[in-house]
Amino acid sequence: MADQIDEGLRSELQRQGIWVTSMEELYNWGRRNSIWPLQFGLACCAIEMIATAASRYDLARFGGEIFRPSPRQADLMIVAGTVTKKMAPQIVRLYNQMPDPKYVISMGACAISGGPFKQGYNVLKGIDRYIPVDVYIPGCPPRPEALLHAFMELQRKIDEQKLTGNKKAEHLNAAQPSEFPVPAFGEHDLEPPANPDVFRPLKLERQ
Amino acid sequence: MESLEQIKARAEAAVPGAKIDIVPNPGPSHQSSLLIDNEHAPAVARFLRIDPALRLDFCSNATGVDWLDRTVKKTVKVKKVIDGVEKEVDETQAEFFPGYLEAVYHLYSMTHKHGPVIIRTRTADRADGARLPSLTPTWRSAEFQEREIFDLYGIRFDGHPDLRRILMWDEFVDHPMRKDYREPDDYEYEPTPHDDVLERAKQHYTARPQLDGAENITAQK
Numbered sequence: 001m002a003d004q005i006d007e008g009l010r011s012e013l014q015r016q017g018i019w020v021t022s023m024e025e026l027y028n029w030g031r032r033n034s035i036w037p038l039q040f041g042l043a044c045c046a047i048e049m050i051a052t053a054a055s056r057y058d059l060a061r062f063g064g065e066i067f068r069p070s071p072r073q074a075d076l077m078i079v080a081g082t083v084t085k086k087m088a089p090q091i092v093r094l095y096n097q098m099p100d101p102k103y104v105i106s107m108g109a110c111a112i113s114g115g116p117f118k119q120g121y122n123v124l125k126g127i128d129r130y131i132p133v134d135v136y137i138p139g140c141p142p143r144p145e146a147l148l149h150a151f152m153e154l155q156r157k158i159d160e161q162k163l164t165g166n167k168k169a170e171h172l173n174a175a176q177p178s179e180f181p182v183p184a185f186g187e188h189d190l191e192p193p194a195n196p197d198v199f200r201p202l203k204l205e206r207q
Numbered sequence: 208m209e210s211l212e213q214i215k216a217r218a219e220a221a222v223p224g225a226k227i228d229i230v231p232n233p234g235p236s237h238q239s240s241l242l243i244d245n246e247h248a249p250a251v252a253r254f255l256r257i258d259p260a261l262r263l264d265f266c267s268n269a270t271g272v273d274w275l276d277r278t279v280k281k282t283v284k285v286k287k288v289i290d291g292v293e294k295e296v297d298e299t300q301a302e303f304f305p306g307y308l309e310a311v312y313h314l315y316s317m318t319h320k321h322g323p324v325i326i327r328t329r330t331a332d333r334a335d336g337a338r339l340p341s342l343t344p345t346w347r348s349a350e351f352q353e354r355e356i357f358d359l360y361g362i363r364f365d366g367h368p369d370l371r372r373i374l375m376w377d378e379f380v381d382h383p384m385r386k387d388y389r390e391p392d393d394y395e396y397e398p399t400p401h402d403d404v405l406e407r408a409k410q411h412y413t414a415r416p417q418l419d420g421a422e423n424i425t426a427q428k
Contacts, residue, residue: 189391201396
């Protein structure tokens with residue numbers, strides 16, 4: 001509704017102490033300023049994540065300081081570090097246990113693609129093979145400023161989510177899955193090696 | 208510390224029947240090692256640990272080595288009778304060496320502050336015969352490292368108290384540090400492939416559509 005009211009009239013009213021807003025705006029404002037991340041780290045990126053939450057970089061300025069030790073209370077999963085194939089089912093299970101709406105930040109080269117360990121036998125080539133990712137941060141490891149930037153990007157994304165209509169947010173769509181199959185330990189690799197519903201890489205056309 | 212020759216002589220005297228070879232290392236480190244036969248390896252290990260002059264009470268590292276089958280070709284001069292005349296002919300002979308796996312232990316002495324003494328044991332082959340005696344009863348610190356060798360190289364240690372995989376999951380059947388291991392094919396998205404990765408990524412390529420240039424002409428209009 002905010003776009004249906006004249007911006008000038010709105011700021012005039014605000015000067016008089018009357019704040020006109022819409023349900024959607026208020027709802028998203030509340031959600032984006034209180035994103036509780038899940039407290040877990042996988043590798044060196046986690047050290048940068050800890051630094052981001054500490055006093056110098058102070059993630060609290062963006063409402064993300066409450067790291068929850070339980071997935072039931074978390075809104076955001078920061079996949080900070082190398083996801084080994086042995087750890088991947090646990091990550092997917094943690095994601096499944098988080099309540100909707102939930103978001104994922106894939107932090108660092110390893111969580112995006114496997115990074116320097118990409119061709120190793122034991123490292124998953126990106127967490128986006130099994131769960132949908134909202135924001136990717138490149139870097140090895142990314143600096144705390146980069147994580148703050150990703151956090152702000154996520155806030156922007158939440159702010160733009162619609163509550164009604166055709167383009168409403170995915171978590172409001174009952175048909176949209178909020179849980180994804182947990183890969184099983186196979187004899188040679190994880191089974192399946194990627195979830196085709198989630199992982200749709202670009203097709204490379206080469207000679 | 209004594210030289211390896213002295214250690215070998217004393218160990219062979221202390222453990223009747225033990226057969227120890229010195230494996231030379233011509234590299235800059237000159238860290239030659241003692242190759243111990245499998246049957247007497249636990250007794251020799253015990254000797255190395257309790258002998259008052261050696262007291263190798265600390266096993267700092269245990270690791271595996273994979274040696275593949277190899278064929279060495281040699282050119283030998285052979286005397287042959289050709290057309291009734293004896294001649295010296297060059298002949299190429301191929302000699303086959305079967306592969307095996309090794310476990311290597313680096314031993315130090317905390318008491319005497321000396322080391323390392325490197326010992327190794329060798330399996331019969333790389334398949335069913337990949338068995339070695341465990342040295343965990345002598346050096347407790349070898350327990351996890353022998354589990355790792357079992358996990359990554361597939362050497363089974365007889366006498367190990369708890370021989371399970373330690374890094375890979377229990378359902379896994381391969382041994383990734385073996386030289387003939389091939390990792391599963393998940394090379395479907397490699398934007399910047401090179402070398403071996405390029406060869407494997409090529410199997411996933413879709414051919415670029417052949418353009419004849421006509422579409423550019425229509426675009427210019």
